[in-house]
Amino acid sequence: MAVTADGGSSARKAIWRTFWILAGLTTLEFVIAGTKGFYPDWFGITMATVRTGVLYTFIILTIAKAFFIVAEFMHLKHEVKRLVWIILIPFIFIGWLLIGLILEGGFWGGA
């Protein structure tokens, strides 16, 4: 956690760069949310395709934003590798719960 030789100005630059990335991704999400109603006309695809495509786009953008917050703002990218793994590996269980319950949700109340 030592201060860089330039008195921290490169660290501050990295912070603002991360901010612009996050702001850009959030703006992109808004543009998609605001224009998705026009996609069937623009691209000649069905609304169902749009809904699926937009859902996965949002999930990818969310994970990207999460990456920048955790890696840069929470500084995890710059921690010791062993610590990084100790923090990340337990989330395998979340992946399992996600797959399990979302699939299960599709079967509840079904015949």
Add this chain to the structure above:
Amino acid sequence: MADVTVDKKALQEGERPIFNASFGKLMMWFFLVSDAFTFSALLIAYGALRVRSVTDSALQAWANPEAVFTHTPILYEIFHIEAPLVFVGLMTFILIISSVTMVLAVEAGHRKSKKEVSKWVFLTIIGGTTFLLCQAYEWYHFIHGHEHSAVAIPEGQLASLGIEGKEDLIDHHVLPALYMYNSEEELIGFRLKDGTLIKDTEQMAKIEAFGAEKDAEGHYVNRTHGGANLKANEYGPQAFGDLFFFVTGFHGTHVFSGVVLLVILYIGSVRGTYEKRGHYEMVEKIGLYWHFVDLVWVFVFTFFYLV
């Protein structure tokens, strides 16, 4: 064995004996991992209930966020414009900006600059408080609901419609009944604020005709605000309202705790507590917590408001 000495100072706060991170920071990380599990479980429960509602057309349609979150200050109060998602977008930016001011405070802490730490922590408190006020506004409108989303059944007409024992739900001599639709957008019934669903065809037709009455200018005469509580909401299934209150409420509680911690941090920084201690590690630990709150919001924002 006698020559084994425990370096007590190394075990104290501020030292970095394992993983090149202090005990305080490690424990904060482990707490955040467990807290992330709680939030994940809540969001996954939301996903499971939503998938269930979408795949079964006999069930109520899930809420459409663009139709739920339409109130924006000024635009709504002064211009009477409904602007979907604009306000929540603003809230997202406020939280991202407060995250930036927090990380700048951490950076200033590395340089042991008391003045700068105090400044950035103060700005983060402003950001967090603004976010909480925004959330209060949003909750108010979520609870109060939209115009015309319910039928106002007059007190005198309850008996003729076969509604009994709902006297405690009467507000200004009328009983509000929320319109409920399934995923094919067909009316499946009217829900009262205690969760009761009126789905008797004859009764429904009567209430529907009553609610459809318009005056000479084309305005509905017998409609009122619907809104939401823990038993019924105008937006969709009960689980939607409950999870909205629980997840955004739980997140808001975290933001509130964060603001309290930041106020303590600000006082400590201004009074020179960390300067005397020789390090600003407290800024890093509270910073981790604050970024986590921002991180959770990124997910809440996507799954409650965007999709």
